[in-house]
Amino acid sequence: MNNILPVNSTTPEKIVPSFIPYCQHSIEQEEIQEVVLTLKSAWLTSGPKTRSFEKNFADYIGCEHAVAVSSCTAALHLGLSVYGIGAGDEVITTPLTFCATAEVIEYQQAKPVFVDIEPETFNIDPNLIEEKISSRTKAIIPVHYGGIPCDMSAIYDIADKHDLKVIEDAAHALGSIYQNKKIGSFGNPTAFSFYPTKNMTTVEGGVVTTNDAEIAEKLRVLSLHGISKDAWKRYSSEGQWYYEVHHLGYKYNFTDLQAALGIQQLKKLDNFNSIREDYAKVYFDALKDVPELQLPQLYHDYFAGLRKDGFKNSWHLFVVMLAPNRLKIDRAQFIQELKTRGVGTSVHFIPLHVQPYYAKKYSYKEGDFPVAETVFSKIISLPLYPKLTADEIERIISIVKELVEDFHI
Numbered sequence: 484m485n486n487i488l489p490v491n492s493t494t495p496e497k498i499v500p501s502f503i504p505y506c507q508h509s510i511e512q513e514e515i516q517e518v519v520l521t522l523k524s525a526w527l528t529s530g531p532k533t534r535s536f537e538k539n540f541a542d543y544i545g546c547e548h549a550v551a552v553s554s555c556t557a558a559l560h561l562g563l564s565v566y567g568i569g570a571g572d573e574v575i576t577t578p579l580t581f582c583a584t585a586e587v588i589e590y591q592q593a594k595p596v597f598v599d600i601e602p603e604t605f606n607i608d609p610n611l612i613e614e615k616i617s618s619r620t621k622a623i624i625p626v627h628y629g630g631i632p633c634d635m636s637a638i639y640d641i642a643d644k645h646d647l648k649v650i651e652d653a654a655h656a657l658g659s660i661y662q663n664k665k666i667g668s669f670g671n672p673t674a675f676s677f678y679p680t681k682n683m684t685t686v687e688g689g690v691v692t693t694n695d696a697e698i699a700e701k702l703r704v705l706s707l708h709g710i711s712k713d714a715w716k717r718y719s720s721e722g723q724w725y726y727e728v729h730h731l732g733y734k735y736n737f738t739d740l741q742a743a744l745g746i747q748q749l750k751k752l753d754n755f756n757s758i759r760e761d762y763a764k765v766y767f768d769a770l771k772d773v774p775e776l777q778l779p780q781l782y783h784d785y786f787a788g789l790r791k792d793g794f795k796n797s798w799h800l801f802v803v804m805l806a807p808n809r810l811k812i813d814r815a816q817f818i819q820e821l822k823t824r825g826v827g828t829s830v831h832f833i834p835l836h837v838q839p840y841y842a843k844k845y846s847y848k849e850g851d852f853p854v855a856e857t858v859f860s861k862i863i864s865l866p867l868y869p870k871l872t873a874d875e876i877e878r879i880i881s882i883v884k885e886l887v888e889d890f891h892i
């Protein structure tokens with residue numbers, strides 16, 4: 484007899500919950516509308532909307548000037564460039580960062596000099612900076628890891644003492660607060676990122692903030708080919724055909740289409756950040772007592788209310804660490820298991836000194852930055868973004884706990 488039923492027709496359908504990606508942006512109708520309006524307007528690239536966005540961003544941060552550029556990488560590069568940091572100079576930074584932080588130093592033919600991190604915050608350890616300062620040192624680039632503000636007063640003291648510039652990498656720190664002031668408002672060039680994984684997005688894009696009008700103007704000029712004042716206006720009715728190139732500039736400008744996204748996203752940033760913090764607290768409460776896991780000491784201090792010093796994490800990342808010798812599987816296997824069970828994760832970051840480019844060029848080797856290496860060996864960043872639902876956060880927590888249960892020693 485012919486079996487007319489498909490082979491599996493009697494098997495109950497297995498409902499596979501959908502994969503939870505590591506990151507997702509939150510673009511809604513308001514952003515789409517603003518982009519469409521901009522597309523229908525007479526101006527697409529850097530123009531009036533970019534200027535409005537810059538004004539709104541500066542107001543949000545509480546700084547004098549915000550110069551929007553094509554990425555945070557560009558913002559960092561301009562920060563070095565505006566101070567004339569170049570060949571033969573040294574710039575101090577952390578090894579536990581994205582390659583962008585150090586590559587901009589290389590663009591200027593200067594040398595990145597790494598300083599190990601604090602085990603509690605994963606930020607550059609100010610106590611170790613001075614021993615790395617030489618006569619060639621010109622600047623420090625602190626990176627606010629995962630949105631956790633660096634110990635800026637210690638860093639400023641060192642910078643003042645040794646006459647160094649400070650350029651902050653605030654790619655993760657949109658909305659972070661240090662001593663009651665937003666990161667980016669302290670005056671020195673501070674670079675933000677609007678890459679889609681960040682706390683708000685303009686697809687690609689960044690901003691550099693400063694309180695110095697002259698620096699802001701230089702940043703603006705450098706971001707558009709080094710062309711004299713108001714280069715962006717040269718095709719408008721107010722503009723003029725004549726221009727001069729006084730500096731070697733870059734094509735780092737931000738477009739009005741990106742600004743359209745930015746204007747709407749910025750309005751939602753505080754709400755995005757408070758959802759991030761709420762979810763971070765749910766993760767923290769659920770995972771803090773699991774012996775196979777460790778959470779950064781800063782998270783313990785933060786949620787215990789011990790950071791009452793006008794300090795706010797933007798919760799760009801939520802990082803868990805695998806406790807040593809507690810699991811039968813290693814970190815890579817743990818990540819693979821999470822993926823198989825439906826959770827995307829990431830690792831922030833592979834320390835730069837072990838990356839082949841830097842290891843080879845500067846003869847760095849394993850053991851040079853023990854804290855960064857130990858932290859790196861244990862960390863996993865869990866999904867944390869406003870688009871996640873409370874149910875998804877609970878699902879991630881139960882998958883993590885289930886994994887620990889299945890593989891604990």
Ligand SMILES: Cc1ncc(COP(=O)(O)O)c(C=O)c1O
Nearest residue numbers: 554555556581583654676677678
């Ligand atoms: C710490 C850090 N700095 C800089 C950047 C570069 O940002 P962008 O992609 O906007 O150039 C990133 C990007 O992920 C980052 O994580």
